Amino acid sequence: MPKRILEEFKVEWFQLLDECGTLDSSLLSPLLSPSESITKKEIQGFYESMVLIRSFDEKALKLQRMGRLGTYASICGQEAIQVGCAAALRSSDWFFPAFRESGLSILRGLPMKTLYQYWSGDERGSVVPEAHNDFPIAIPVGTHIPHAVGAAWAALYKKDKIAVLATFGDGATSKGDFHEGLNFAGVFSLPVVFLCQNNQWAISIPVSRQTAASTIAQKAIAYGFPGIQVDGNDVIAVYLVVKQALERARRGEGPTFIECLTYRLNDHTTADDASRYRSEEEVTLWQEKDPMRRLRRYLEKTYDWSTSHEEALQQEVNARISTAVEEYESVGPDDPLQMFDSLFETLPKDLLEQRAELKRRIEKEQEGARH
């Protein structure tokens, strides 16, 4: 046939909990299997998690301002995504973060003190507890995506019934490794879920300068698997969509791409000054759409969540965070020789010599300090 339509695609938007805290439960039932439901306990749990990770974040910013933490990347405004993902993941699943997933990592079981260590420039902050198969933070944007693909491939090969989640920002979608990784996942139909936290900024670059595509979700079309845009400030929508995608992956039905539309409410990192490149109005607009505010309204309306509940929760969270900060600040100094000791399984001779040289320098320094 000379002229015909070969393929048609649509990109869908998904939201359950709107900005006023109203839940469209008509959408809920088709997403849950008959035996499933979302309980009050779960939803309240989402809120508690959000309070926890936001408080962690606020504390991190404070510590940084006081010079007690290094450069830090705030997650403020992106809590719904991180809580939704954490709830949807099983502990046997593998998770590959970018660097703006502190909340998700905490909820996966990474101790808060460990994260504070990481952001203070302590390599021990990258050590993920054995209980979880989560990768450490990798700084080069987007380059961890193929690792997630490789882990998914290995899981498939080993017939492990797990799924892999990789998260990244809107900026990451411009990197070659995003493309190559997603393409591999499509070709080999791997059990992996790609989740873009589209917070609409990559440092000073707005998403409109990152791509001419009107959604990021539509990028999945290039790789032959489903892509969807979700309201990233709606924890219930994120949870359900991610959960379904992970289940799909575990069932062997291949990858899914999820764009979560959200907003970076703070500076890129504590080293950045966002007022140089974006307007107050834009930020205010998105503060209105805050994921926590919305869920709290829902809780208030539906479950009589009260100020006293809120205060009790906040107190408990504050206590946990204080403990974490204390733990973090009472950690002893790291061993500089780790530079060598975690480089290879067996250190070759030339490096043993360099190690000895470092040891000598350290001892000399200690000597000097003693006098």
Next chain:
Amino acid sequence: MPKRILEEFKVEWFQLLDECGTLDSSLLSPLLSPSESITKKEIQGFYESMVLIRSFDEKALKLQRMGRLGTYASICGQEAIQVGCAAALRSSDWFFPAFRESGLSILRGLPMKTLYQYWSGDERGSVVPEAHNDFPIAIPVGTHIPHAVGAAWAALYKKDKIAVLATFGDGATSKGDFHEGLNFAGVFSLPVVFLCQNNQWAISIPVSRQTAASTIAQKAIAYGFPGIQVDGNDVIAVYLVVKQALERARRGEGPTFIECLTYRLNDHTTADDASRYRSEEEVTLWQEKDPMRRLRRYLEKTYDWSTSHEEALQQEVNARISTAVEEYESVGPDDPLQMFDSLFETLPKDLLEQRAELKRRIEKEQEGARH
């Protein structure tokens, strides 16, 4: 709105001249502006060009078998794309080839002897005549795409009313540089046309292993500009679609992605043995769809193209090719010092010393030869 369709996309297929040589002229008129038409002379010209480049190709394969040429990448089966593109391009446009565009380069004005030189491993075969702004062949697949994007950007910056064409294979669409380059073109709305010669193989990798997308054309959706699939064995369709895309670019309306579906009828290169990985039947099937056969049928039906026309044309072409081969084989040896002389505009001192060393070696060798 909780759930809604954000975007809808379709991917279209375009063909004018079918496998039996029947032209659907109903599609022709909407593609041509009122003052335009495709004349007999043009269509006959397409055929003559096809005969020329196929004969060039056959000769190259023969020369290679006789040890008179190096490794060569045949264009057999892909002539319609190359003729269509050459006809659509203006000489002021810039062209960035991969390595399977010998036909297109010839029609752009690169002397056939120069191409034979290139495929014999003579660097002078990469020197593009001043009359055309065509890039030399670059071997790393897909990596020339950003160069085309950069040239288009520069043209826009300089307000030159030209367009840029970049061609590449299906394999190239998996490379990160394809993604990064097309994304830039979309974001900056650049005057560039990307044309994929989807010959369905990348050495031994079938296109189904290259991507899970059902068309390559749909990859354009990821970058926010139009993509279309064209019958790459239909020279008229290719010509019209490429021409429109180039005009669109020159008008400042941004990039277009064109997938031309075709087939690599020969081995990947003369160093390859395709029988290791694909069936005779598949090849035979595609021989039926040969772009030349189809156009010849059309010419026979429409313009009384006869065996004697054919023979006269073939004779003329043979003569041109013989001349080119003679020229190629009578070219003197290249100057090894060019290794240095075309490295920098001004050679730094250490390299002058190395150059002198090479000169000494050459002189010593010549000395030796003289004795």
Next chain:
Amino acid sequence: MSKLNLVQAVNQALFHEMDLNPNMVIIGEDVGQDGGVFRATDGLIHKFGESRVVDTPLSESAIIGTAIGMAAYGLNPVAEIQFMGFLYGAMEQLVCHAARLRTRSRGRYTCPLVVRAPYGGGIHAPELHSESTEAFFVHTPGLKVVVPSTPAEAKGLLLSSLRDPDPVIFLEPSKIYRAIKEEVPDEEVLIPLGQARLVAEGDQATLITWGAMLHPTLRAATIMSEQGVYTDIIDLRTLSPLDSDTIMKSVEKTGRAVIIHEAALTCGVGAEIAAQISEKALLSLVSPIVRVAGFDTGVPLPKLERYYFPGCDQIIEAIQKVLSF
């Protein structure tokens, strides 16, 4: 003359050249409104507009790749890569294309491209923000590699790089972006590429270094001079092409060489310098050459980074070692 730090000097050089050369454009991540994460391009977008100072998507390979296409078309692109550690993503474009375009086309196309990147450690930055793999580029035929060591040097070397007809990798030591201020001439200064600078003179040893490491080297030399030991100090400025003549002349005089760089020891640029000395000035050597360099490990995260970089103490030890041999 104004007292500027290194990042201001870079900024001034960019302003100067953008003014003179309408074909010069700047591209990179955050180079526009934000003025670059170190503010090296601060204000340029306001003066020269969005078409000449272009914020790009997050794509290092395309930044370099499109810059190559622009350069071939006749522009003079300056590509900023946010940190040297992100240049690896553009390695294929640099090695296969920027470095080869002139040769491949036998001079028909050229690549007058400057790639600027902050490099080196010591700023307590996250992982991969402290790379100094200049050796990769020095080992790549067809590229030039330039590293300034002070604000005035930065201005003069950058202006020359911007005028160079071939691709230049211009590495800016982020540790000294703001650490030093010096008088920088307001007018144009061109420091020719390929010529090292003799920073101090002495006849007991030759200290060879570049970039941020010049400063601990100067400190070490001052301390040694207080003990009556005087050394030549060579600031290489350009790592490719390397100014061997200046090195050999000095080593022939002093007979002792200490090479100082923060990059990993093995196969660093120091190896090349040591090899050249041992080839060309062996008979002058009265002591083995000593390289003071980073360890062959990655640069650790901030808490341990000070253990990685060699400093004044190591340089003094090295000088003492060559003197006492």
Next chain:
Amino acid sequence: MSKLNLVQAVNQALFHEMDLNPNMVIIGEDVGQDGGVFRATDGLIHKFGESRVVDTPLSESAIIGTAIGMAAYGLNPVAEIQFMGFLYGAMEQLVCHAARLRTRSRGRYTCPLVVRAPYGGGIHAPELHSESTEAFFVHTPGLKVVVPSTPAEAKGLLLSSLRDPDPVIFLEPSKIYRAIKEEVPDEEVLIPLGQARLVAEGDQATLITWGAMLHPTLRAATIMSEQGVYTDIIDLRTLSPLDSDTIMKSVEKTGRAVIIHEAALTCGVGAEIAAQISEKALLSLVSPIVRVAGFDTGVPLPKLERYYFPGCDQIIEAIQKVLSF
């Protein structure tokens, strides 16, 4: 024992290890049905199936990147890159991830990955099919670099690489893929990484080389021995870690060193070796070190490539030079 060429020896090693280790998988372009463009993986897909011998899309960065993920998960991936010139596209994955995963995670995740790539010139191949930039990887902490020089060596070194718990770049000299046949034991042979091989003994000079360049070196040495000049010949085998002890022991004996490699001279691995000799064995040297290396230009297309690579003549000249100093 069977008489095999180098590519057959590689193939045999892969068969051997695939049989023993169910976690070993091979990925790359054309490694499956086609058996690799040089046939190094010939037949493996038929014996081990499509899930263990996997043809991938044309994506060097993803080949290495996914292999890293596989390795971290517990597999032993072997990634074939079709030619070394295409490894640059995966440089970010190699330098930022393969080399750092163990350090970054403090040993929680490791990367037992072998990257195989044909390398070097002399096969009249197109542009970028003749690269020998091993120095890039030697300069990268966290990677090992192995280069075999004969079929039996290839088998023994590849098997050790496949068992190594850390990432190994295994470079196969394509020039001698089929040029030499030798007896290769059918059974398992493991040549430990990090140990050089003394191929010939003599006391007048030390010739240090690796890979394909061993063969012109042997020819040069034979010619010199006919003139009564006997040399040590060291085949390095592993470039990282470097077996300095073997080098120094020999140079201390002979007092003269010639280093031969086909890579570009400046900042090549030869520079590191020369630097180490000049640091550790200076007093033994009775002549300047000579490096015989490729020019600091790209490798030209086939018609001129023979002018690029140093050969037997240059090695003889170099030996004469160190002898006559």
